[in-house]
Structures are given as C-alpha cells and as structure tokens.
Amino acid sequence: MSTQLTTLLAVFLFPGGLFALVLGLSLKGLDRRVAARLQGRIGPPLAQPFFDLVKLGFKRTMVPATASQPVFLGAPLVGVVSMLVAVALVPVSGLYSPDPMLGNLIVLLYLLMVPAIVLMIAGSASTSPYGALGFSREMTLMLAYEAPIVLAVLAVALRTGMGQGGVITFSLTDIIAYQRSHGMFLLDPVMWPALAAFALFFPANLGIIPFDIPEAETEVLEGPLLEYSGPALGLFKVMSALKAVVVLSLGIALFMPLPFDGIWGLVGWLVQLAVLMEIGVTVVRLSMGRMRIDQAFGFFLKWPLLLAIASVVTVTIVA
Amino acid sequence: MNMIPDFKSIATKSPWIYRINAGSCNGCDVEMATTALIPRYDIERLGCQYCGSPRHADIVLISGPLTTKVMQAALVVFNEIPDPKVTVAVGVCPISGGIFRESYSVKAPIDQYFPVDVNVPGCPPRPQAIIEGVAKAIEIWRERM
Numbered sequence: 001m002s003t004q005l006t007t008l009l010a011v012f013l014f015p016g017g018l019f020a021l022v023l024g025l026s027l028k029g030l031d032r033r034v035a036a037r038l039q040g041r042i043g044p045p046l047a048q049p050f051f052d053l054v055k056l057g058f059k060r061t062m063v064p065a066t067a068s069q070p071v072f073l074g075a076p077l078v079g080v081v082s083m084l085v086a087v088a089l090v091p092v093s094g095l096y097s098p099d100p101m102l103g104n105l106i107v108l109l110y111l112l113m114v115p116a117i118v119l120m121i122a123g124s125a126s127t128s129p130y131g132a133l134g135f136s137r138e139m140t141l142m143l144a145y146e147a148p149i150v151l152a153v154l155a156v157a158l159r160t161g162m163g164q165g166g167v168i169t170f171s172l173t174d175i176i177a178y179q180r181s182h183g184m185f186l187l188d189p190v191m192w193p194a195l196a197a198f199a200l201f202f203p204a205n206l207g208i209i210p211f212d213i214p215e216a217e218t219e220v221l222e223g224p225l226l227e228y229s230g231p232a233l234g235l236f237k238v239m240s241a242l243k244a245v246v247v248l249s250l251g252i253a254l255f256m257p258l259p260f261d262g263i264w265g266l267v268g269w270l271v272q273l274a275v276l277m278e279i280g281v282t283v284v285r286l287s288m289g290r291m292r293i294d295q296a297f298g299f300f301l302k303w304p305l306l307l308a309i310a311s312v313v314t315v316t317i318v319a
Numbered sequence: 320m321n322m323i324p325d326f327k328s329i330a331t332k333s334p335w336i337y338r339i340n341a342g343s344c345n346g347c348d349v350e351m352a353t354t355a356l357i358p359r360y361d362i363e364r365l366g367c368q369y370c371g372s373p374r375h376a377d378i379v380l381i382s383g384p385l386t387t388k389v390m391q392a393a394l395v396v397f398n399e400i401p402d403p404k405v406t407v408a409v410g411v412c413p414i415s416g417g418i419f420r421e422s423y424s425v426k427a428p429i430d431q432y433f434p435v436d437v438n439v440p441g442c443p444p445r446p447q448a449i450i451e452g453v454a455k456a457i458e459i460w461r462e463r464m
C-alpha cells in the first residue's frame with residue numbers, strides 16, 4: 001500500500017476519523033453515566049452523546065445577523081479537521097505508528113492548541129458579548145497552560161533522546177519504543193514531575209471543571225458556544241470528543257504505553273483510555289468547583305510550571 | 320427511506336431543556352432545578368440536559384405569570400430557540416396568574432403570547448409532575464421533527 005493511502009486511512013478510519021469519533025463519544029457517554037452513578041442517579045444511556053449528535057443534525061443552524069458568516073461556520077470545521085489529523089499523529093503502542101511524513105510531537109502540540117484557538121475565533125465571530133468574555137477567558141487559560149505542557153513534553157523527549165544516546169527526540173514512535181524496552185515512564189521517579197504537570201494540564205485542555213471557565217454555562221452561558229445551534233454545534237461536540245481521545249492517548253503514549261501487541265494491545269489501550277477518563281475527568285469534575293479565571297491563571301503559573309521546569313532540570317541532571 | 324423515522328426517534332432521546340423565568344416567585348424554578356439536578360428525581364435518564372444558551376434548547380420550561388416588565392425579554396429569548404421546539408408552562412402562574420392574578424402588572428394567561436404545548440399545574444408542581452410534563456413534551460416534539 002502506498003504511504004499516502006495508509007495516511008489517509010489513518011486520518012479517516014483508524015485510529016483517526018470514524019474510530020476515534022465513536023471512541024470519543026463512547027468515552028463521553030461513559031463519563032456521564034459514571035458521573036450519574038457516583039451521584040446516586042440512574043443517568044443517561046451510554047449512547048447518549050450519539051443521540052445528542054443525531055438530534056443536533058435535525059435542528060436549524062442559526063447565524064446571528066451581526067456575525068461574520070464564513071468565519072462563524074468555518075471555525076468548527078477547522079477544529080474538527082485539526083483534531084482528525086491530531087488523532088492520526090498519536091501512535092498506539094504495538095498497534096499503530098504514524099507515518100513520519102504526517103508530522104511529529106511538535107506538530108501535535110500545535111494541533112492541540114487549535115481547538116482553543118477555534119473556540120476563541122468562534123466566540124469573537126459570533127459578536128455576542130458572552131462570546132467575547134469566553135474569548136478572553138479561553139486565551140488567558142491557554143497562555144497559562146501552554147508553557148507547562150510544552151516543558152513536560154520536552155522532559156519526556158529529552159529523557160528518551162538521551163537514553164537513546166542522542167540529545168532529544170520528537171518522534172512519539174521512538175518514545176514508545178524506548179519505554180517498551182526500558183519500562184514505562186509512569187514507574188520512573190525522574191519523570192513524575194512531568195507526569196504531574198501533564199495531569200494538571202489535562203482537565204484544562206479538555207475544558208472540564210475546575211477549568212471549564214471559558215464555557216461556564218452558569219456564568220457566561222457557554223461562552224463561545226452561546227450562539228451556535230444545530231449541526232454547527234454538533235461539530236463542536238465532535239471536536240471535543242476527538243480532542244478527549246487525542247489528549248488521553250497522548251498521555252498514554254508519553255507515560256504509559258503497554259508492552260502488548262495486536263488485539264491485547266488494543267484491549268489494553270481501550271481499558272487505559274476508559275480508566276483515565278474516569279479518574280482524570282469524571283472524578284475530578286464531580287469533586288471540585290469551578291475556579292475563577294485569575295485563580296486558574298495563578299495556579300498554572302505556580303504548580304504545573306514549577307513541576308515542568310523541575311522535570312526538565314532533573315532529566316538533564318540524571319542523564 | 321426507512322432510515323429516516325429511525326433517526327427521528329433517536330433524535331428525540333436527547334431533549335435539551337432551557338428555563339425562562341417570566342416573573343416567577345422562584346418556587347417553580349427551585350422545583351425545576353431540583354427535578355433535574357438532585358439525585359432523587361433524575362431527569363438526565365430521559366437524556367435531558369440543562370443548557371445555558373437558548374440556541375441549544377429543544378424544550379422550553381416557562382414559569383411565572385409573565386410580568387409586563389419581563390414580557391419583551393422573554394419573547395426575544397423564546398424566538399432565539401431554533402425549531403422544532405416545545406413549550407412547557409410550569410406552575411399555575413402561567414395558566415391563570417395564580418396568586419398574582421389580580422395584579423395590574425401581570426400578563427397571564429401566557430398562552431396569549433407563547434404557543435404553550437403542555438401545562439403543568441401546581442403551586443409549585445411536584446417534581447414528578449414536571450418530569451411527566453417533560454415526557455409529554457418529548458412526545459409532542461417527536462411529532463414535530
């Protein structure tokens with residue numbers, strides 16, 4: 001098979017595209033169901049996010065009279081496409097490794113920032129004052145969490161690169177291969193600060209409580225999404241489902257790839273995703289309240305940044 | 320061709336709810352919030368979700384006797400909700416004005432201004448009654464799809 005064809009398949013079928021969409025929506029359904037059970041409710045069916053998506057397809061998309069229509073309707077498309085490519089960039093241990101032609105860790109980090117930028121653009125294109133509020137909050141949050149995550153990923157890249165005798169490697173495939181032969185970074189105390197920084201970045205990037213400040217529905221009425229309805233809103237739901245898969249599987253690839261191949265690799269990966277979703281999303285969002293934007297900003301410039309810097313320093317010293 | 324009705328019944332499993340407070344005394348609003356949010360009367364099992372924006376809504380719950388002051392705003396918000404939508408009037412206030420019925424500043428009954436589909440009487444109605452009202456609204460919504 002030609003490389004172009006495999007790449008296309010990776011973007012649209014597995015692990016990107018259709019597979020990631022179904023996976024992401026199922027993870028969201030699992031999250032809602034478990035959240036309800038933890039609160040002593042019955043909760044929605046597991047397939048609820050799919051129902052929501054079908055429903056949104058039946059509704060009308062309204063464009064505010066003052067909004068810029070191409071930007072307003074184009075923003076969610078850009079978000080979905082960037083996430084489709086991003087899913088195809090994350091290797092799955094023992095199952096799939098992306099074509100180097102597609103890009104490396106740096107491209108992936110850029111793509112991970114696209115949804116936040118898309119939300120900012122959407123918010124400002126909608127010309128709603130709440131959208132503008134969401135815009136400024138999203139931007140503040142992004143500025144706060146971007147430095148820690150880049151440093152945490154850098155620590156992993158340095159550790160792998162030095163372990164392989166070089167300086168630094170930005171290939172996720174190499175990072176996974178290194179961990180498969182030397183043990184997961186999850187069990188390596190040197191990498192714990194980086195892991196902690198990544199764990200703190202994760203709810204902020206996914207926009208869940210305590211960091212769902214830009215889309216807080218009780219404060220800014222879902223901020224950038226306020227003016228969206230129907231299929232356009234559905235595209236945003238697709239984007240966030242894909243993003244959950246990207247961020248979770250990036251975390252798995254960076255810190256805990258399983259040493260299995262084939263079908264067991266797939267099963268193990270799915271279990272890891274589900275467990276991380278429950279621990280990292282459901283429990284966190286149920287047990288905390290929403291931070292104010294200034295609190296979140298201060299928080300990210302304190303702990304995650306310190307942890308990330310500490311991890312880079314220790315990795316350099318240890319090696 | 321047979322696929323289309325199927326998708327419609329799937330779609331009606333996801334009604335999103337929006338509340339309009341048209342001058343309610345808050346009794347009905349508290350009941351609505353508890354209906355959906357507290358563990359005992361879980362409305363999420365019907366697939367419902369409260370949404371912050373009228374643009375996302377499918378089922379509108381209106382409470383209160385529609386005071387003169389709030390009427391214009393309530394109508395504007397109501398028109399922002401994309402079709403197909405269903406309107407549920409919660410409490411006795413929207414029907415007759417309830418305890419406010421003789422007041423000079425009250426526009427009830429609200430079905431002069433809003434296309435009310437389901438009435439949930441009570442002052443305030445019990446949570447079970449509100450859930451039944453929403454369930455009825457879902458049936459009406461299915462027909463409108």
Ligand code: SF4
Binds near residue numbers: 347383417
């Ligand atoms: S029906 Fe009763 S509880 Fe409800 S808004 Fe009217 S007065 Fe208040």
